[in-house]
Amino acid sequence: MKTLEVKTSSATYPVYIGDGIKRNIVDLITSTGHSFTKLMIVTDSAVDAIYGDEMVRLLEQKWSVQKVVVPNGEQSKSFAQFEHVHTKAIQFQLDRSSCIIALGGGVIGDLAGFAAATYMRGIDFIQVPTTLLAHDSAVGGKTGINHPLGKNLIGAFHQPKAVIYDTSMLETLSQVELRSGFAEVIKHALISSEDFLSELMSIRSLTGLSKGELAHMLYQGIQVKASIVQEDEKEQGVRAYLNLGHTLGHAIEAEYGYGAITHGDAIAIGMQFALYVSEKQLGLRLHREELKAWMKELGFPIQVTQDISTKIFVDRMIGDKKARGGSVQLVLLKQVGDVTLHSFTKDELYHWLEEWKREEGCL
Ligand SMILES: NC(=O)c1ccc[n+]([C@@H]2O[C@H](COP(=O)([O-])OP(=O)(O)OC[C@H]3O[C@@H](n4cnc5c(N)ncnc54)[C@H](O)[C@@H]3O)[C@@H](O)[C@H]2O)c1
Numbered sequence: 001m002k003t004l005e006v007k008t009s010s011a012t013y014p015v016y017i018g019d020g021i022k023r024n025i026v027d028l029i030t031s032t033g034h035s036f037t038k039l040m041i042v043t044d045s046a047v048d049a050i051y052g053d054e055m056v057r058l059l060e061q062k063w064s065v066q067k068v069v070v071p072n073g074e075q076s077k078s079f080a081q082f083e084h085v086h087t088k089a090i091q092f093q094l095d096r097s098s099c100i101i102a103l104g105g106g107v108i109g110d111l112a113g114f115a116a117a118t119y120m121r122g123i124d125f126i127q128v129p130t131t132l133l134a135h136d137s138a139v140g141g142k143t144g145i146n147h148p149l150g151k152n153l154i155g156a157f158h159q160p161k162a163v164i165y166d167t168s169m170l171e172t173l174s175q176v177e178l179r180s181g182f183a184e185v186i187k188h189a190l191i192s193s194e195d196f197l198s199e200l201m202s203i204r205s206l207t208g209l210s211k212g213e214l215a216h217m218l219y220q221g222i223q224v225k226a227s228i229v230q231e232d233e234k235e236q237g238v239r240a241y242l243n244l245g246h247t248l249g250h251a252i253e254a255e256y257g258y259g260a261i262t263h264g265d266a267i268a269i270g271m272q273f274a275l276y277v278s279e280k281q282l283g284l285r286l287h288r289e290e291l292k293a294w295m296k297e298l299g300f301p302i303q304v305t306q307d308i309s310t311k312i313f314v315d316r317m318i319g320d321k322k323a324r325g326g327s328v329q330l331v332l333l334k335q336v337g338d339v340t341l342h343s344f345t346k347d348e349l350y351h352w353l354e355e356w357k358r359e360e361g362c363l
Contacts, residue, residue: 002219006139006226008233011159015139015222019211022055022128022166026062032162034124036099039063040092042085042112043103044072047130050172055103055128066092070111072104074258077111077145077152085115099124099161105131105177106138106263110155113143117158127163131173132181133264135218136188136242138163140229146258150319151250157234167215178206179299180264183245185217186295187271188224191241193337196220201294241339243322244331245270248304248353251316255308261301268300276356277342278332286336303360310353318346 001018016028029036039059043052048069059065068088070076089100102112102125109127116125127138144155170178189196200217203209225242232239249270253261272292278284292302304313317328327343334340344352357363 002215004219004222004226006159006163007230008141008159010157010233011141011161013160013162015163015165015226017165017167017215017218017222019215020166020168021164022051022058022169025055025058025128025164028164029126029162030062034099034161036063036097036124037095038092038098039065039101040089040094040098041065041067041101041103042070042108042115043067044070044076044105044108046072047104047108051103051130051169055101059101070108072107074107074146074253074263077107077258079145079154081111082115082145085111086119089115089119094119094123096120096123099126101126101128102138102160103128103130105129105134106136109134109137110143110152111145113141113158113160114145114155117143117156122158124161125158127160129163129165130169132170132178132214132218133184135165135181135221136184136225138165139222139225140239140242141233149254150316151254151258159233165218167211167218170214171211175206175299176262178209180262182206182298183264183268183271183300185221187242187244187267188221190271190275190333190336191244191331191339192224196224197336201291204297206298238339240322240329240341241331244333244339245272245274247317247320247322247328247330248273248313250320251313252304254316255312256305265301268295269302269304272302273353273356274330274332276359277330277352278334280352280355281342282332282334282340284333284335286333303362304357306362310350310357313353314346314350317349 004015070081100116102109129138141157141159143158144152147153245267249267252266327345329341332342
């Protein structure tokens with residue numbers, strides 16, 4: 001098992017990564033030094049079907065445990081499911097010393113974390129991530145839900161008490177979801193180092209990745225995320241670098257319809273656009289075509305669909321929570337590992353999106 005420590009201005013907590021470590025979950029939680037009256041597992045229907053009963057059995061060795069299950073998928077990051085989790089918490093009489101266990105991917109982490117942040121003005125929660133993507137979402141304390149008008153618009157910063165990442169649970173993940181998580185690993189490489197990126201680019205297929213390879217990439221990705229969050233917990237500065245590809249990515253997710261495209265696939269398209277603008281505006285020297293071909297080979301979409309107009313995407317991007325006073329800040333690269341933020345007006349954004357789509361033969 002590997003352990004990392006995340007230290008932010010508001011909290012310090014361990015991230016445990018290892019094959020089969022869920023079997024030791026009672027000891028891992030106990031070793032954090034927090035004592036809880038009750039636990040409430042929040043999970044989704046697909047994860048519940050595979051791991052729900054086992055997790056209840058394991059945790060019941062020490063605590064009184066309840067479980068709330070929401071439908072799987074992005075649609076569960078909603079006001080309705082947020083209310084449902086609160087209702088269950090009240091019915092189960094969770095108190096201020098209770099703890100929510102987020103068992104699932106990024107959707108569950110965000111929803112359960114936000115419920116924990118707001119129930120009785122904030123109770124503890126522990127992340128038990130089950131997707132590759134969650135190496136990003138489970139660390140750093142961003143929690144929240146979507147509004148019909150935009151993604152992640154409602155939320156809170158609330159750090160978990162621990163992250164317990166059993167890599168054996170990734171074995172049941174579909175290829176599509178594995179790829180989605182891999183997009184965030186690529187993002188972490190692009191914003192951190194050439195070496196990390198070249199290591200990733202030696203992977204030619206996502207089928208047959210060994211547990212060792214997965215654990216190694218998770219560890220590296222979490223290290224990048226943790227070091228950024230440590231420096232800037234509340235996104236006043238460098239934390240924004242983690243949004244590489246996300247401004248267009250969020251617009252794609254909202255416009256295609258939540259759940260119609262995975263988060264990672266949307267971010268993968270967003271990163272292609274960010275790299276294009278980085279090259280044209282900042283002279284980024286990256287073998288962009290090679291990177292694009294590699295991502296395509298792995299199965300990623302690399303362009304937006306033709307039937308949604310540039311104007312629609314731009315309007316969505318202007319509505320993103322990272323937009324300020326009618327302009328949008330994009331995360332760009334001067335080179336791999338050298339990140340910068342650049343403001344674009346609505347017209348400039350329109351121009352670059354059109355140019356990029358034209359280059360890709362998408363207009
Ligand atoms: N808070 C943050 O900092 C942060 C960062 C990145 C992404 N996110 C959010 O994360 C979400 C995406 O997360 P995700 O990709 O993990 O999606 P997800 O939680 O919806 O999981 C994807 C699918 O995989 C299934 N699944 C999960 N674990 C499984 C397993 N071990 N075996 C089989 N099936 C499994 C789920 O039921 C779901 O259908 C988005 O809402 C995104 O906004 C948040």
